[in-house]
Amino acid sequence: MTKTEMSSQQWKEKGNEAFKNGEWKEAENCYSNAISLAEQCSSEKSICHKNRAAVYLKQKEYTKAIQDCDKALEICPNDPKALFRRCQALDAMERYEEAYRDARNLVTVDPSNKTIQPILARLHEIVQERLRVNSQINTKVSQMFNLAFDLKTDTKNRETSMNNLLVLAREKAGAEVMFNEGVVKKIHTLLKVEKNDEINLACVRIIAELCKDNVDRTKAVLQDVGIPWFLDIINSRKEERVNAAQHCMQVVLNSFSGMDNKPDTKPNKELCEKYKKEIDTLLTCLVYSITNRTITGLARDAIIELIMRNIHYTTLSWAEQLIEIRGLQRLMEVASELEEYKYESAMEITSSTRTITSVCLARVYENMYYDAAKAKFMNAIDEFIKDKLITPDIESKVRVVVAITCLLLGPLDVGNTVIAKEGIMEMILVMAGTEDILQQKVACECIIAAASKKDKAVAIINQGINILKKLYTSKDDSIKVRALVGLCKLGSSGGSDATIRPFADGSTKKLAEACRRFLVNPAKQKDMRKWAVEGLSYLTFDAEVKEKLVSDKPAIKAMIELAQTGDQSVIYGVVTTLVNLCNAYDKQEIIPEMLELAKFAKHHIPEDHELDDEDFVNNRLIILAKEGVTTALVSLSKTESHNSRELICRVFNAICSQVELRGIVVQQGGAKALLPMALQGTAKGKKQAAQALARIGITINPEVAFPGQRIMEVIRPFLALLEQECSALENFEALMALCNLAGTSESVRCRIFKEGGFQKIEHYAYEDHVMLTRAATQVITNLMMSPEVLKFYEGDNDRVKYLVILCEDEDEETSMAAAGALAMLTANSTKACAKIFDSKNWLESIHYLLANPNKSIQHRGVVVVLNMISSTKDVAAKLIETDVMEILMALTKTEAVEDKTIRELAAKALETAAKWELIKKNIEDLQGVSNINLDDSAAVE
Template sequence: MATRATLRAEGNALFSAKQFAAAVEKYSAGLALPPSADGADDAAQNVLLWSNRAACFLQLEQFDAALADCSAALDVEPQNEKARYRRAQAHVARGNFADAFRDVRLVLQLHPDNKAAAALARKIQDVVQRDVHGVRKALDAVVAGTDGASWRESVLPLRQATQDALQFLEMKCVQDLTSIPVEVDEKGGLLVLWRAVQRLLEHLEAIQDQENSDSDHKAVDSLLSHTISLLAIVASASPALAAKVYDHSVSSGAVFTPVLELLHAQTELQYSENKQSTARLLSLACRKHIVKLAAFIFKHLMLTSDDDTAIRSTLKGVLDGLRGQDIELQITALDGLLHFISTPTKEKEADIISQRKTRFATLAHEMGVFPLLHNTAARALHAGEVQPIDAPFDILLSRLPLVFTQCLAPLEKNESVLKKLVRDYCVAPVLAASPSDRRMLEQATASCLLLSALFLANAKLALWCVQQSANDGSAFLTKVHDFLVASNTFVDPRPIVRRLQEIWVDCVASVCGVENGTACVPSLLRVEIYKMLRAALDHDDLVLRASALSIQIKIAVVEKALDADSTDAQFLIDRIFEVLEQAHEYEKRAIERQLFWSGASPKERGIEALSYVITLTHVKNAFVKRPKAIESVFEVDFAAPNKETSTKTPSGSHAHAHVGYRSNVYYGIGYILHHVLTSEAALKKKQMEGMDITPEQYEELQKALKQKSTLDDGDTPEKVQSRVKYLVASSHVLTTLVQLLKYTTTRSQNVVEMATLSALHAAEVAEVRGKLVQSGVFQALIPLSLHTQPTGEAVKGKPKVHRPHAGTAISNAAGQAMAKILISTNPNLVPSSSLFSSIKSLLDLCKGDSQLLQFEALMALTNIASVSDETKNRIVTEPQSLSTLQYLQFSEHELVRRAATETICNLLPNEQIIEKIFLNDEKMRLWLALASVEEEAEDFETARAAAGALAMVSQVPQVSWLMMQQGALEAFVRVVEISTREETLHRALFALENMFLTLNETNEAEKADEKQTLLQGAEKHRSTLMKRMKDVLVGGNFSPAAQEAAKSCLGAFVQCVGKK
């Protein structure tokens, strides 16, 4: 039996053989087959059949048929690249370059590397450039085509040329939104366009009452739609152009006012029972363009004008879109309101913008925006019951709550008004509703939808209003329980019932997500949620399942009813991972459909639930072994800083990009990462620092009381390291960590702190440090690691150094993470800019009070200093760097002293080091003491580093002379005589050789007496030196390098004092 797939394969073979007509028959036969049991597969096959048949029609030059097939395919699968490309080809063949360019541009947005699409785009541009020579010519065509006195005699004959010119200008403006709209204005285009609007309105009125004028009405509608669309695009380009668009409308005879009046009349027509009047409705496209233009002008007026009449009439125009019956028009109106509400606030304009938004909120209250939003949501829910549920309904229900909460936000200072609005539109309809009254139920469901969004924006206010409903909030949720129970008896199709249940359960989850929220959940509702979670829900019930899971987890954790080892707990944990894994694909599909939910998505609910249980060790270990769950948690979008939350579509509308999640979701991600990358015991020990009892004493106390220590969670360092490696292996984890580190601290400093601590935990594992550099984590830590400017005091007996405060939790953690990375990572693999930028932060750590941080920062600086002379100079030239390093040579901690000495040693050779340290009498005595035999016995590593530094600088005659003046001959002779360590012996021999050579070569008259004294001192050690060096030369326990050093030293000594 033939199937769609087999017929498509046969058609493909015929197409390859260039038998296009025969191939069309095969594809048509496939499309004519009756539906099978697998509807989804049928739809996917039909898309392929339509697309392939369109390819045949293109070859047969049946362009209208090709266009129809491509459109049919795109209606089912908007992201289909081939169908959209082929439709662009059909548009080009029909001479419709504007639509062709729109399609090919979408193809290139999806797949920038599509060479065929790029070539077609260039072809379209070339053709357009040849056919219409620039903006001025297009504007001339608009003038010629709209300025005639008679519609039929002077306008209608030129309609196609006028429309082509308008479409060309639309395309050019979208293609280059920064310059072409400006050119349109500079060439008088705004006056031309408003004049065209005025004339078209006159023609529209003239033919309104004429018989048999449907075609004329459609023609005027089309021209008016394109003209207003072009004005909206120009207004969207910049605030300055929005002002000019409005100003030119005023100077052209206040043309914008009749446009708004027309829109209002159109809205009334939609509710008219006169079918003849309804037939005269303008096209949806035209009305949408009017609403878009009104939105841009409204934003301009709200931010710059005090003309209350103009502001109100323009806002009324935007709201007329919301009052209309078309879902798409309502969405356009909501996006128009968001365009103003989401205006970014610049620091210098913060007060002005805040005042304007408060003014808008008051205006919205006066003009009935809040009841309109509530009724629109209820109408949408009712419409969904009588029409197929599709993307526009979902988009509308995602936008409405966002606009509602954003309109409420500026009213926070007027608490009484704010609370009344919330009670009236979020709580009261729920309390008043009866599950058996469908209209009341729709009103109540709309309230639940708005309340869920309010919990995200102002949880304290939302919970207060719920708690005022009686019985500390349980009355409200008892009603929700009644709705859920009643829904089991609804005879509606499952998608409609599911939509209602999703909204109700999401509202319950929102209540449970705040402090004391779980106390509002009555026992009957808890049972219903538990039954829902245990029910065999299908894949389409993901939103419902995620919300129910979130509720169950919150109640169990908050009320301490979750037994980690129980089967119920394991069931919930498994469901969390399943929800996360399924939610990732769900969200991808939602983004493709432009569903940017203002409430909590399944992924957000999953992240929320996981954050409640991630402190359990077995949950951590299970999570890192679920790669799909990891991908779901960490593959997230972030809002671009200082950007508006909307982007302009080709027609000037506001297609909201996925601009990130609510901030507590980012905190949840950071919290999860923070806890997975370490153990709870380590975190608790960290919290106990500075307390009266140490972690060790606490454990002893627990043992004495025969209680299990909370510091013993069975999470070993090996398990932690394993988890770190698992997570770092995922590219999404480090990418998201970088974004969390860059998260604007004014929005949530806690998010940044969690991310910084996560980076520190990851840096504990040496094997992943290279990836932390490659992924950008190291670079992102640098700005976070900077401390405030230092202040301080001198310490008696030590070099003077300014002591800053200990830094913040974020700066210390970021600096420590950088230090750990640099200790073991080859610094040559770190970008030089990052390496240089890290130096100040590391020195800040050195100036702090934590000996651990000082030690790790010094070790990192030692590694950096080994890279090049440039890095040495950068460290040395940082303010107070040398005084800080010298200060730490007096540290009470042996390792800090040693690390500071090694850092200075690694900074050599450097002229400033030599000048400021090794040509100073007092400091030279310090270094000689550090390199002494006595120091070697106590701290060999420090003595070795000091001896190495002195050996290196002894090559400078001035330093060598000062060393001898400060007793270096005697000190190093003792090292040679007594030391059993070849490393210090080698360094001492090298230093002695340089001092002997300097002594021998010094001939200045003013040094003659001192030279003689030094020679006598050297002579005193002849026997000791000769014996020791001969032992080294003839002994078999020394390396060739040490023997060579002894030989050279012996030669220099004999040359200096002579043979005896």
């Protein structure tokens, strides 16, 4: 029967039947059909709205429940059921005053309703308490306003008052009171004249707290202060102020999109559609501000980072719109700026600006996932370069080459396409060969960036090697160090293969020594030291260079100090050098058969240097950790570049491979830095970060390593390591870490279940791999403490049967874990006790446990038997039919059992059987007890 063939009444009755059966979605659909067919303003329509509201309550969709109740009450005012259900929904949403109103109205309409009485009493208490608290908050807010916004008040008191207002703004009630008292307009007025940095900072943070998770307040704030105000407050030379303003603008975008600041946040599509105009306006203003000549370099960086975080398809998916409004050309304008080259219309930039812009360009290109979009991207880049080269003056050439370098450091494919265009490489080489310092500098940087792949390196070796050698003889250190890096990069084109040397023997060490002199010389500018580290990042493929560098404490210290500055432009050089020192790069797996085949075919076979043996690598890791490399990695991890974050994760993971270094990583903030990188970034980066966290979780108490909410957030990365494409070692370490997590608290165990962890873990218990089976079984044992697990084992499946089989596993640790899990399961589930008999060899497993020479396994076996006998008379009777009672009797008597607890548990099991009247109380009369040899498990079988 189709929808049109059924009446509204029939749909309603069908919905009622589905509701009784707990089929909420079916009930919702039926009531929706009934509503669409019912006459307007009829009592039948009102009933259907009420019924659908009940379904929404069951599904915890409280807003929809309230909307249905509103419609029902429009038709039938003061309807008791509609009032009651709306009251329930409002109560669940903590809208207590409105819920209390409905409860009072319901009592007036239906005084005999006993269900609402306790709810009314509870809501009355809550409302009264909130009134009392709000009254206190009103008084506090009034007092703080008088002090904070009065310019005549002592500055110290004003600072304290403003910080108190910030604390109040973080509370729901406090934020509401402050907003209603007009704090936004007060702050807007104050910031026009306020000179105190502490007060300005608190004001910006208060606005952020008011906008957090509240669309109505956010809209009101934008209406009161306007978008230009946000751009004004971010325009500062004080980093803390810029960060606060950036956070405030992100909160505004989050409120309109339903996102939050967690790494794996996703936007709410309905909200994004509803507030599309506001989101588009905000992002458009940010894009236009990129090239604003009046803002500071710090503000420019913060705005580009904001755009980068919000345009990706996993967030607000705004990349294509950015290209439509010519945002790509604006980014390229910033990319073409040089910090040290000033001209009339120059923008202020920082040492990190070009790096951040490169990452942003790469992020935009990531979103060009179809050919037409990629073509638009390339057209915009080509248009920018053509516009610049229309007037071929020196400034235009310099800016084009600087922009191309930025592309090569960001969307590499785009950069390579541009540099391959006719005349571009020739122009760069001509500039490198001039006597002009600026042209030499930018050309050198572009050549370095272009030699990123072997084919490009070969082309540049052929065309530019002599130019680089000539530039290396320059008297200008800034040119010399760049030429040095170019030579280093070309000299490392053989990678870690010890048999390939592009330059003459000894050249690599000489280049490394030259880089070292620039790095450790405190008289050199930071820019030159940065280039020196980049040179080492190429040379440290050579094992001899690694060993010499890691034993050079001043050089290591200088490199770490450079990293701790947080300068985004030093990231690549420092982190790549560290990756090489730790041998944390991907290594190709060599299959012996393929190796022999390659030798036969006379193909070149890469060879590792003897200084790259495991002992040397481990020693380097220890030296780096003790020199404070973790603090450097934590500073650098703030980058938005996913590729750089992957490299950072590789170093972290390499350090965490050493058990004795894991405590240092946690102490210096490594675990906190790793967590967001394990949730967001490249697939390899997330895997490396997750493995590092797992290694920490194995060695250190999870509650110490991952305090507070972090212990919940770390579950997802661990579960991600339980995928089939991960290595057995990654699987094993993730299971071990999850085992420790599962032993901490019930809330953690529930979160593991919620994330679908139980099924993933269970899969590895069936693996034909001793260590994986053992680890998975140990996790299950700890999870068995949760009531949630009973649902899995009591269901219609073979889980209990398999657990019984695992009790007889050849691996003693696996057997012990399985027996422990079975002991806990049978203690909490009568149904599971009966399901043990589903196993064909259940009796052999019981024998194996009870007569096991390992006292821990034997103890668990006795507990399982005791639980089974205590569960039901039927289960106990089935056990009595076997020789289990005789074994228990022997356990209470034999001197071979030294553990007093085992004897007591066995005796208790016999007493319980006697209570069921299955055996005589005088159990000493049992025959055959003295003939059982508990020292020989074969005798029991």
